[in-house]
Amino acid sequence: MVLKLTEEYRLCSFRGELGLIDPVCSAQFRISHVFHCDGLLLCTSESYNRIVVWNPCTGQTKWITDPSDRVMFWVTFTLGRCYQENNYSYKLLRHVPCYEKLIFEICEINSDSCWRIPHDVTPDCLLQFAHYSVYLKGKTYWCASDSKEFDACMHLLSFDYTTERFGRLCLPGPYCRLHTVSLSVVREEKLSVLLRPHDRLGNEIEIWISSPIDDPKAVSWSKIFALDDPRLGYCT
Numbered sequence: 196m197v198l199k200l201t202e203e204y205r206l207c208s209f210r211g212e213l214g215l216i217d218p219v220c221s222a223q224f225r226i227s228h229v230f231h232c233d234g235l236l237l238c239t240s241e242s243y244n245r246i247v248v249w250n251p252c253t254g255q256t257k258w259i260t261d262p263s264d265r266v267m268f269w270v271t272f273t274l275g276r277c278y279q280e281n282n283y284s285y286k287l288l289r290h291v292p293c294y295e296k297l298i299f300e301i302c303e304i305n306s307d308s309c310w311r312i313p314h315d316v317t318p319d320c321l322l323q324f325a326h327y328s329v330y331l332k333g334k335t336y337w338c339a340s341d342s343k344e345f346d347a348c349m350h351l352l353s354f355d356y357t358t359e360r361f362g363r364l365c366l367p368g369p370y371c372r373l374h375t376v377s378l379s380v381v382r383e384e385k386l387s388v389l390l391r392p393h394d395r396l397g398n399e400i401e402i403w404i405s406s407p408i409d410d411p412k413a414v415s416w417s418k419i420f421a422l423d424d425p426r427l428g429y430c431t
Contacts, residue, residue: 269291323338350364387402388402388405
């Protein structure tokens with residue numbers, strides 16, 4: 196496995212298994228979801244109300260207990276860098292699913308501050324595949340839709356950890372209803388999306404790459420290739 200360590204783009208390779216021991220119970224921490232940001236791994240577990248920010252290169256950990264009584268399987272966490280003058284820190288963003296509206300809460304990981312509501316108004320949309328989000332240049336991106344229907348029109352929802360504001364980014368292509376949208380990051384400067392259009396026969400998928408994500412209003416998309424493979428089935 197290869198992980199990016201710092202903003203200087205140093206790489207560190209590992210051999211063998213990586214694991215975490217929970218210092219509270221001295222047992223293996225059962226990781227169910229991992230979110231990557233700047234070489235740090237935000238690990239959550241369905242079995243515990245604890246999360247951990249882990250640097251696997253140095254072994255450093257930051258354990259955080261979620262004091263709520265929510266079922267952790269439905270709660271998702273992301274991590275992002277916040278810029279402050281000539282310095283930076285990291286914030287945790289917690290998404291609590293609710294049928295009526297989105298609920299987000301945020302906190303600083305290097306302080307004892309409590310969870311609070313972000314400064315911006317929570318957008319009126321629904322996250323699709325909430326666990327499949329990515330981090331790029333100070334923002335987290337999710338697939339979202341304006342309707343609760345499964346095949347509703349989709350777009351990308353972003354959150355800026357410095358300004359604590361949400362943004363919206365259009366997906367590529369002439370269609371808007373999609374069976375599947377999968378996100379990834381290319382060279383820490385571009386977004387890549389795998390699309391499976393709703394109105395296409397068979398299992399055709401397309402892979403698109405964005406221009407460098409600097410100004411969201413000026414982002415363009417380029418289709419790399421399309422593939423029709425009946426063995427793909429349902430992708431997420």
